[in-house]
Amino acid sequence: MSHIENELQSQPECWSRAAELAADRASLLPEPGERVAIVGCGTSLYMAQAAAALREDAGHGETHAHAASEFPAGRHYDRVVALTRSGATTEVLRLLAGLRGQVRTTVITTDAATPVASAADDVVVLDFADEKSVVQTRFPTSALTLLRAHFGLHSEAVEEDARDALAEPLPHWLVGCPQFTFLGRGWTIGLAGEAAHKLRESQLPWASAHPALEYRHGPISVSTRGTVTWMLGDAPAGLADEVHATGGMWVAGGLDPLAELVRTQRLAVAVALAHGRNPDRPRHLTRSVILARV
DSSP states (O other): OOHHHHHHHTHHHHHHHHHHHHHHTGGGSOOTTOOEEEEESTHHHHHHHHHHHHHHHTTSOOEEEEEGGGOOTTOOOSEEEEEOSSSOOHHHHHHHHHHTTTSEEEEEESOTTSHHHHHSSEEEEOGGGOOSSSSOSHHHHHHHHHHHHHTTOOOHHHHHHHHHHHHSOOOGGGTTOSEEEEEEOTTHHHHHHHHHHHHHHTTSSEEEEEEGGGTTTTGGGGOOTTOEEEESSOOOTTHHHHHHHTTOEEEEOOSOHHHHHHHHHHHHHHHHHHTTOOTTSOTTOOSSOOOOOO
């Protein structure tokens, strides 16, 4: 069994630990009323997008998500939260160095001994969610669970849904589909982006992600026989029927959206294995992007 298969199977237990840690580390996480930016790269960026929407929806304050490399210069925040599994990503380290002394920074990572820990004011370590696979599964979902619990939006029902997502067989016809479109609304737009990201990392299917109500504004034109449109969260009325009318297949996300994301992780692994790929090491990817200084 690959590392990623073991790691994604452990997510319900990791989420439980992350939720417990949220209460213990509350003083290191954003306070209600703060103006907050959440940053990341790759998978962590999609989790940042989801977390930012969740925080605003919970009434905790204005929250933006940014790619670490595209942080808006001169914009004021009370706190910047950085998500980084490796703790060594160049863009995150450069951003934190530039913010030093100007704004309070919190890092969520897997190892207190990595460079990012000394670059931030506060550090929350999810060492139980670290991964051997290049491809991220349990760290980003555990980081999001930590924040979700901090916002008062996590429950044991989410963990039960994750167990269902791991236990239920994937429809066999999904693995051979050449094209996937993932849709979300609100906080699940970030999850849809991550689902498409995972399928792209499996190195074969074409995959994209959109806000659900934007699907009719162009993207639905790619739906046809053999393609899949997968909803994470509640679907807009009538959209499933419109997809079926194109000849495409519709997957309704019936689980908690974060648990539904686990199903897409499993699909990405199954696709890679079905085509003889190593799901732990997609081509051209490394565990951390470390750039030469310029």
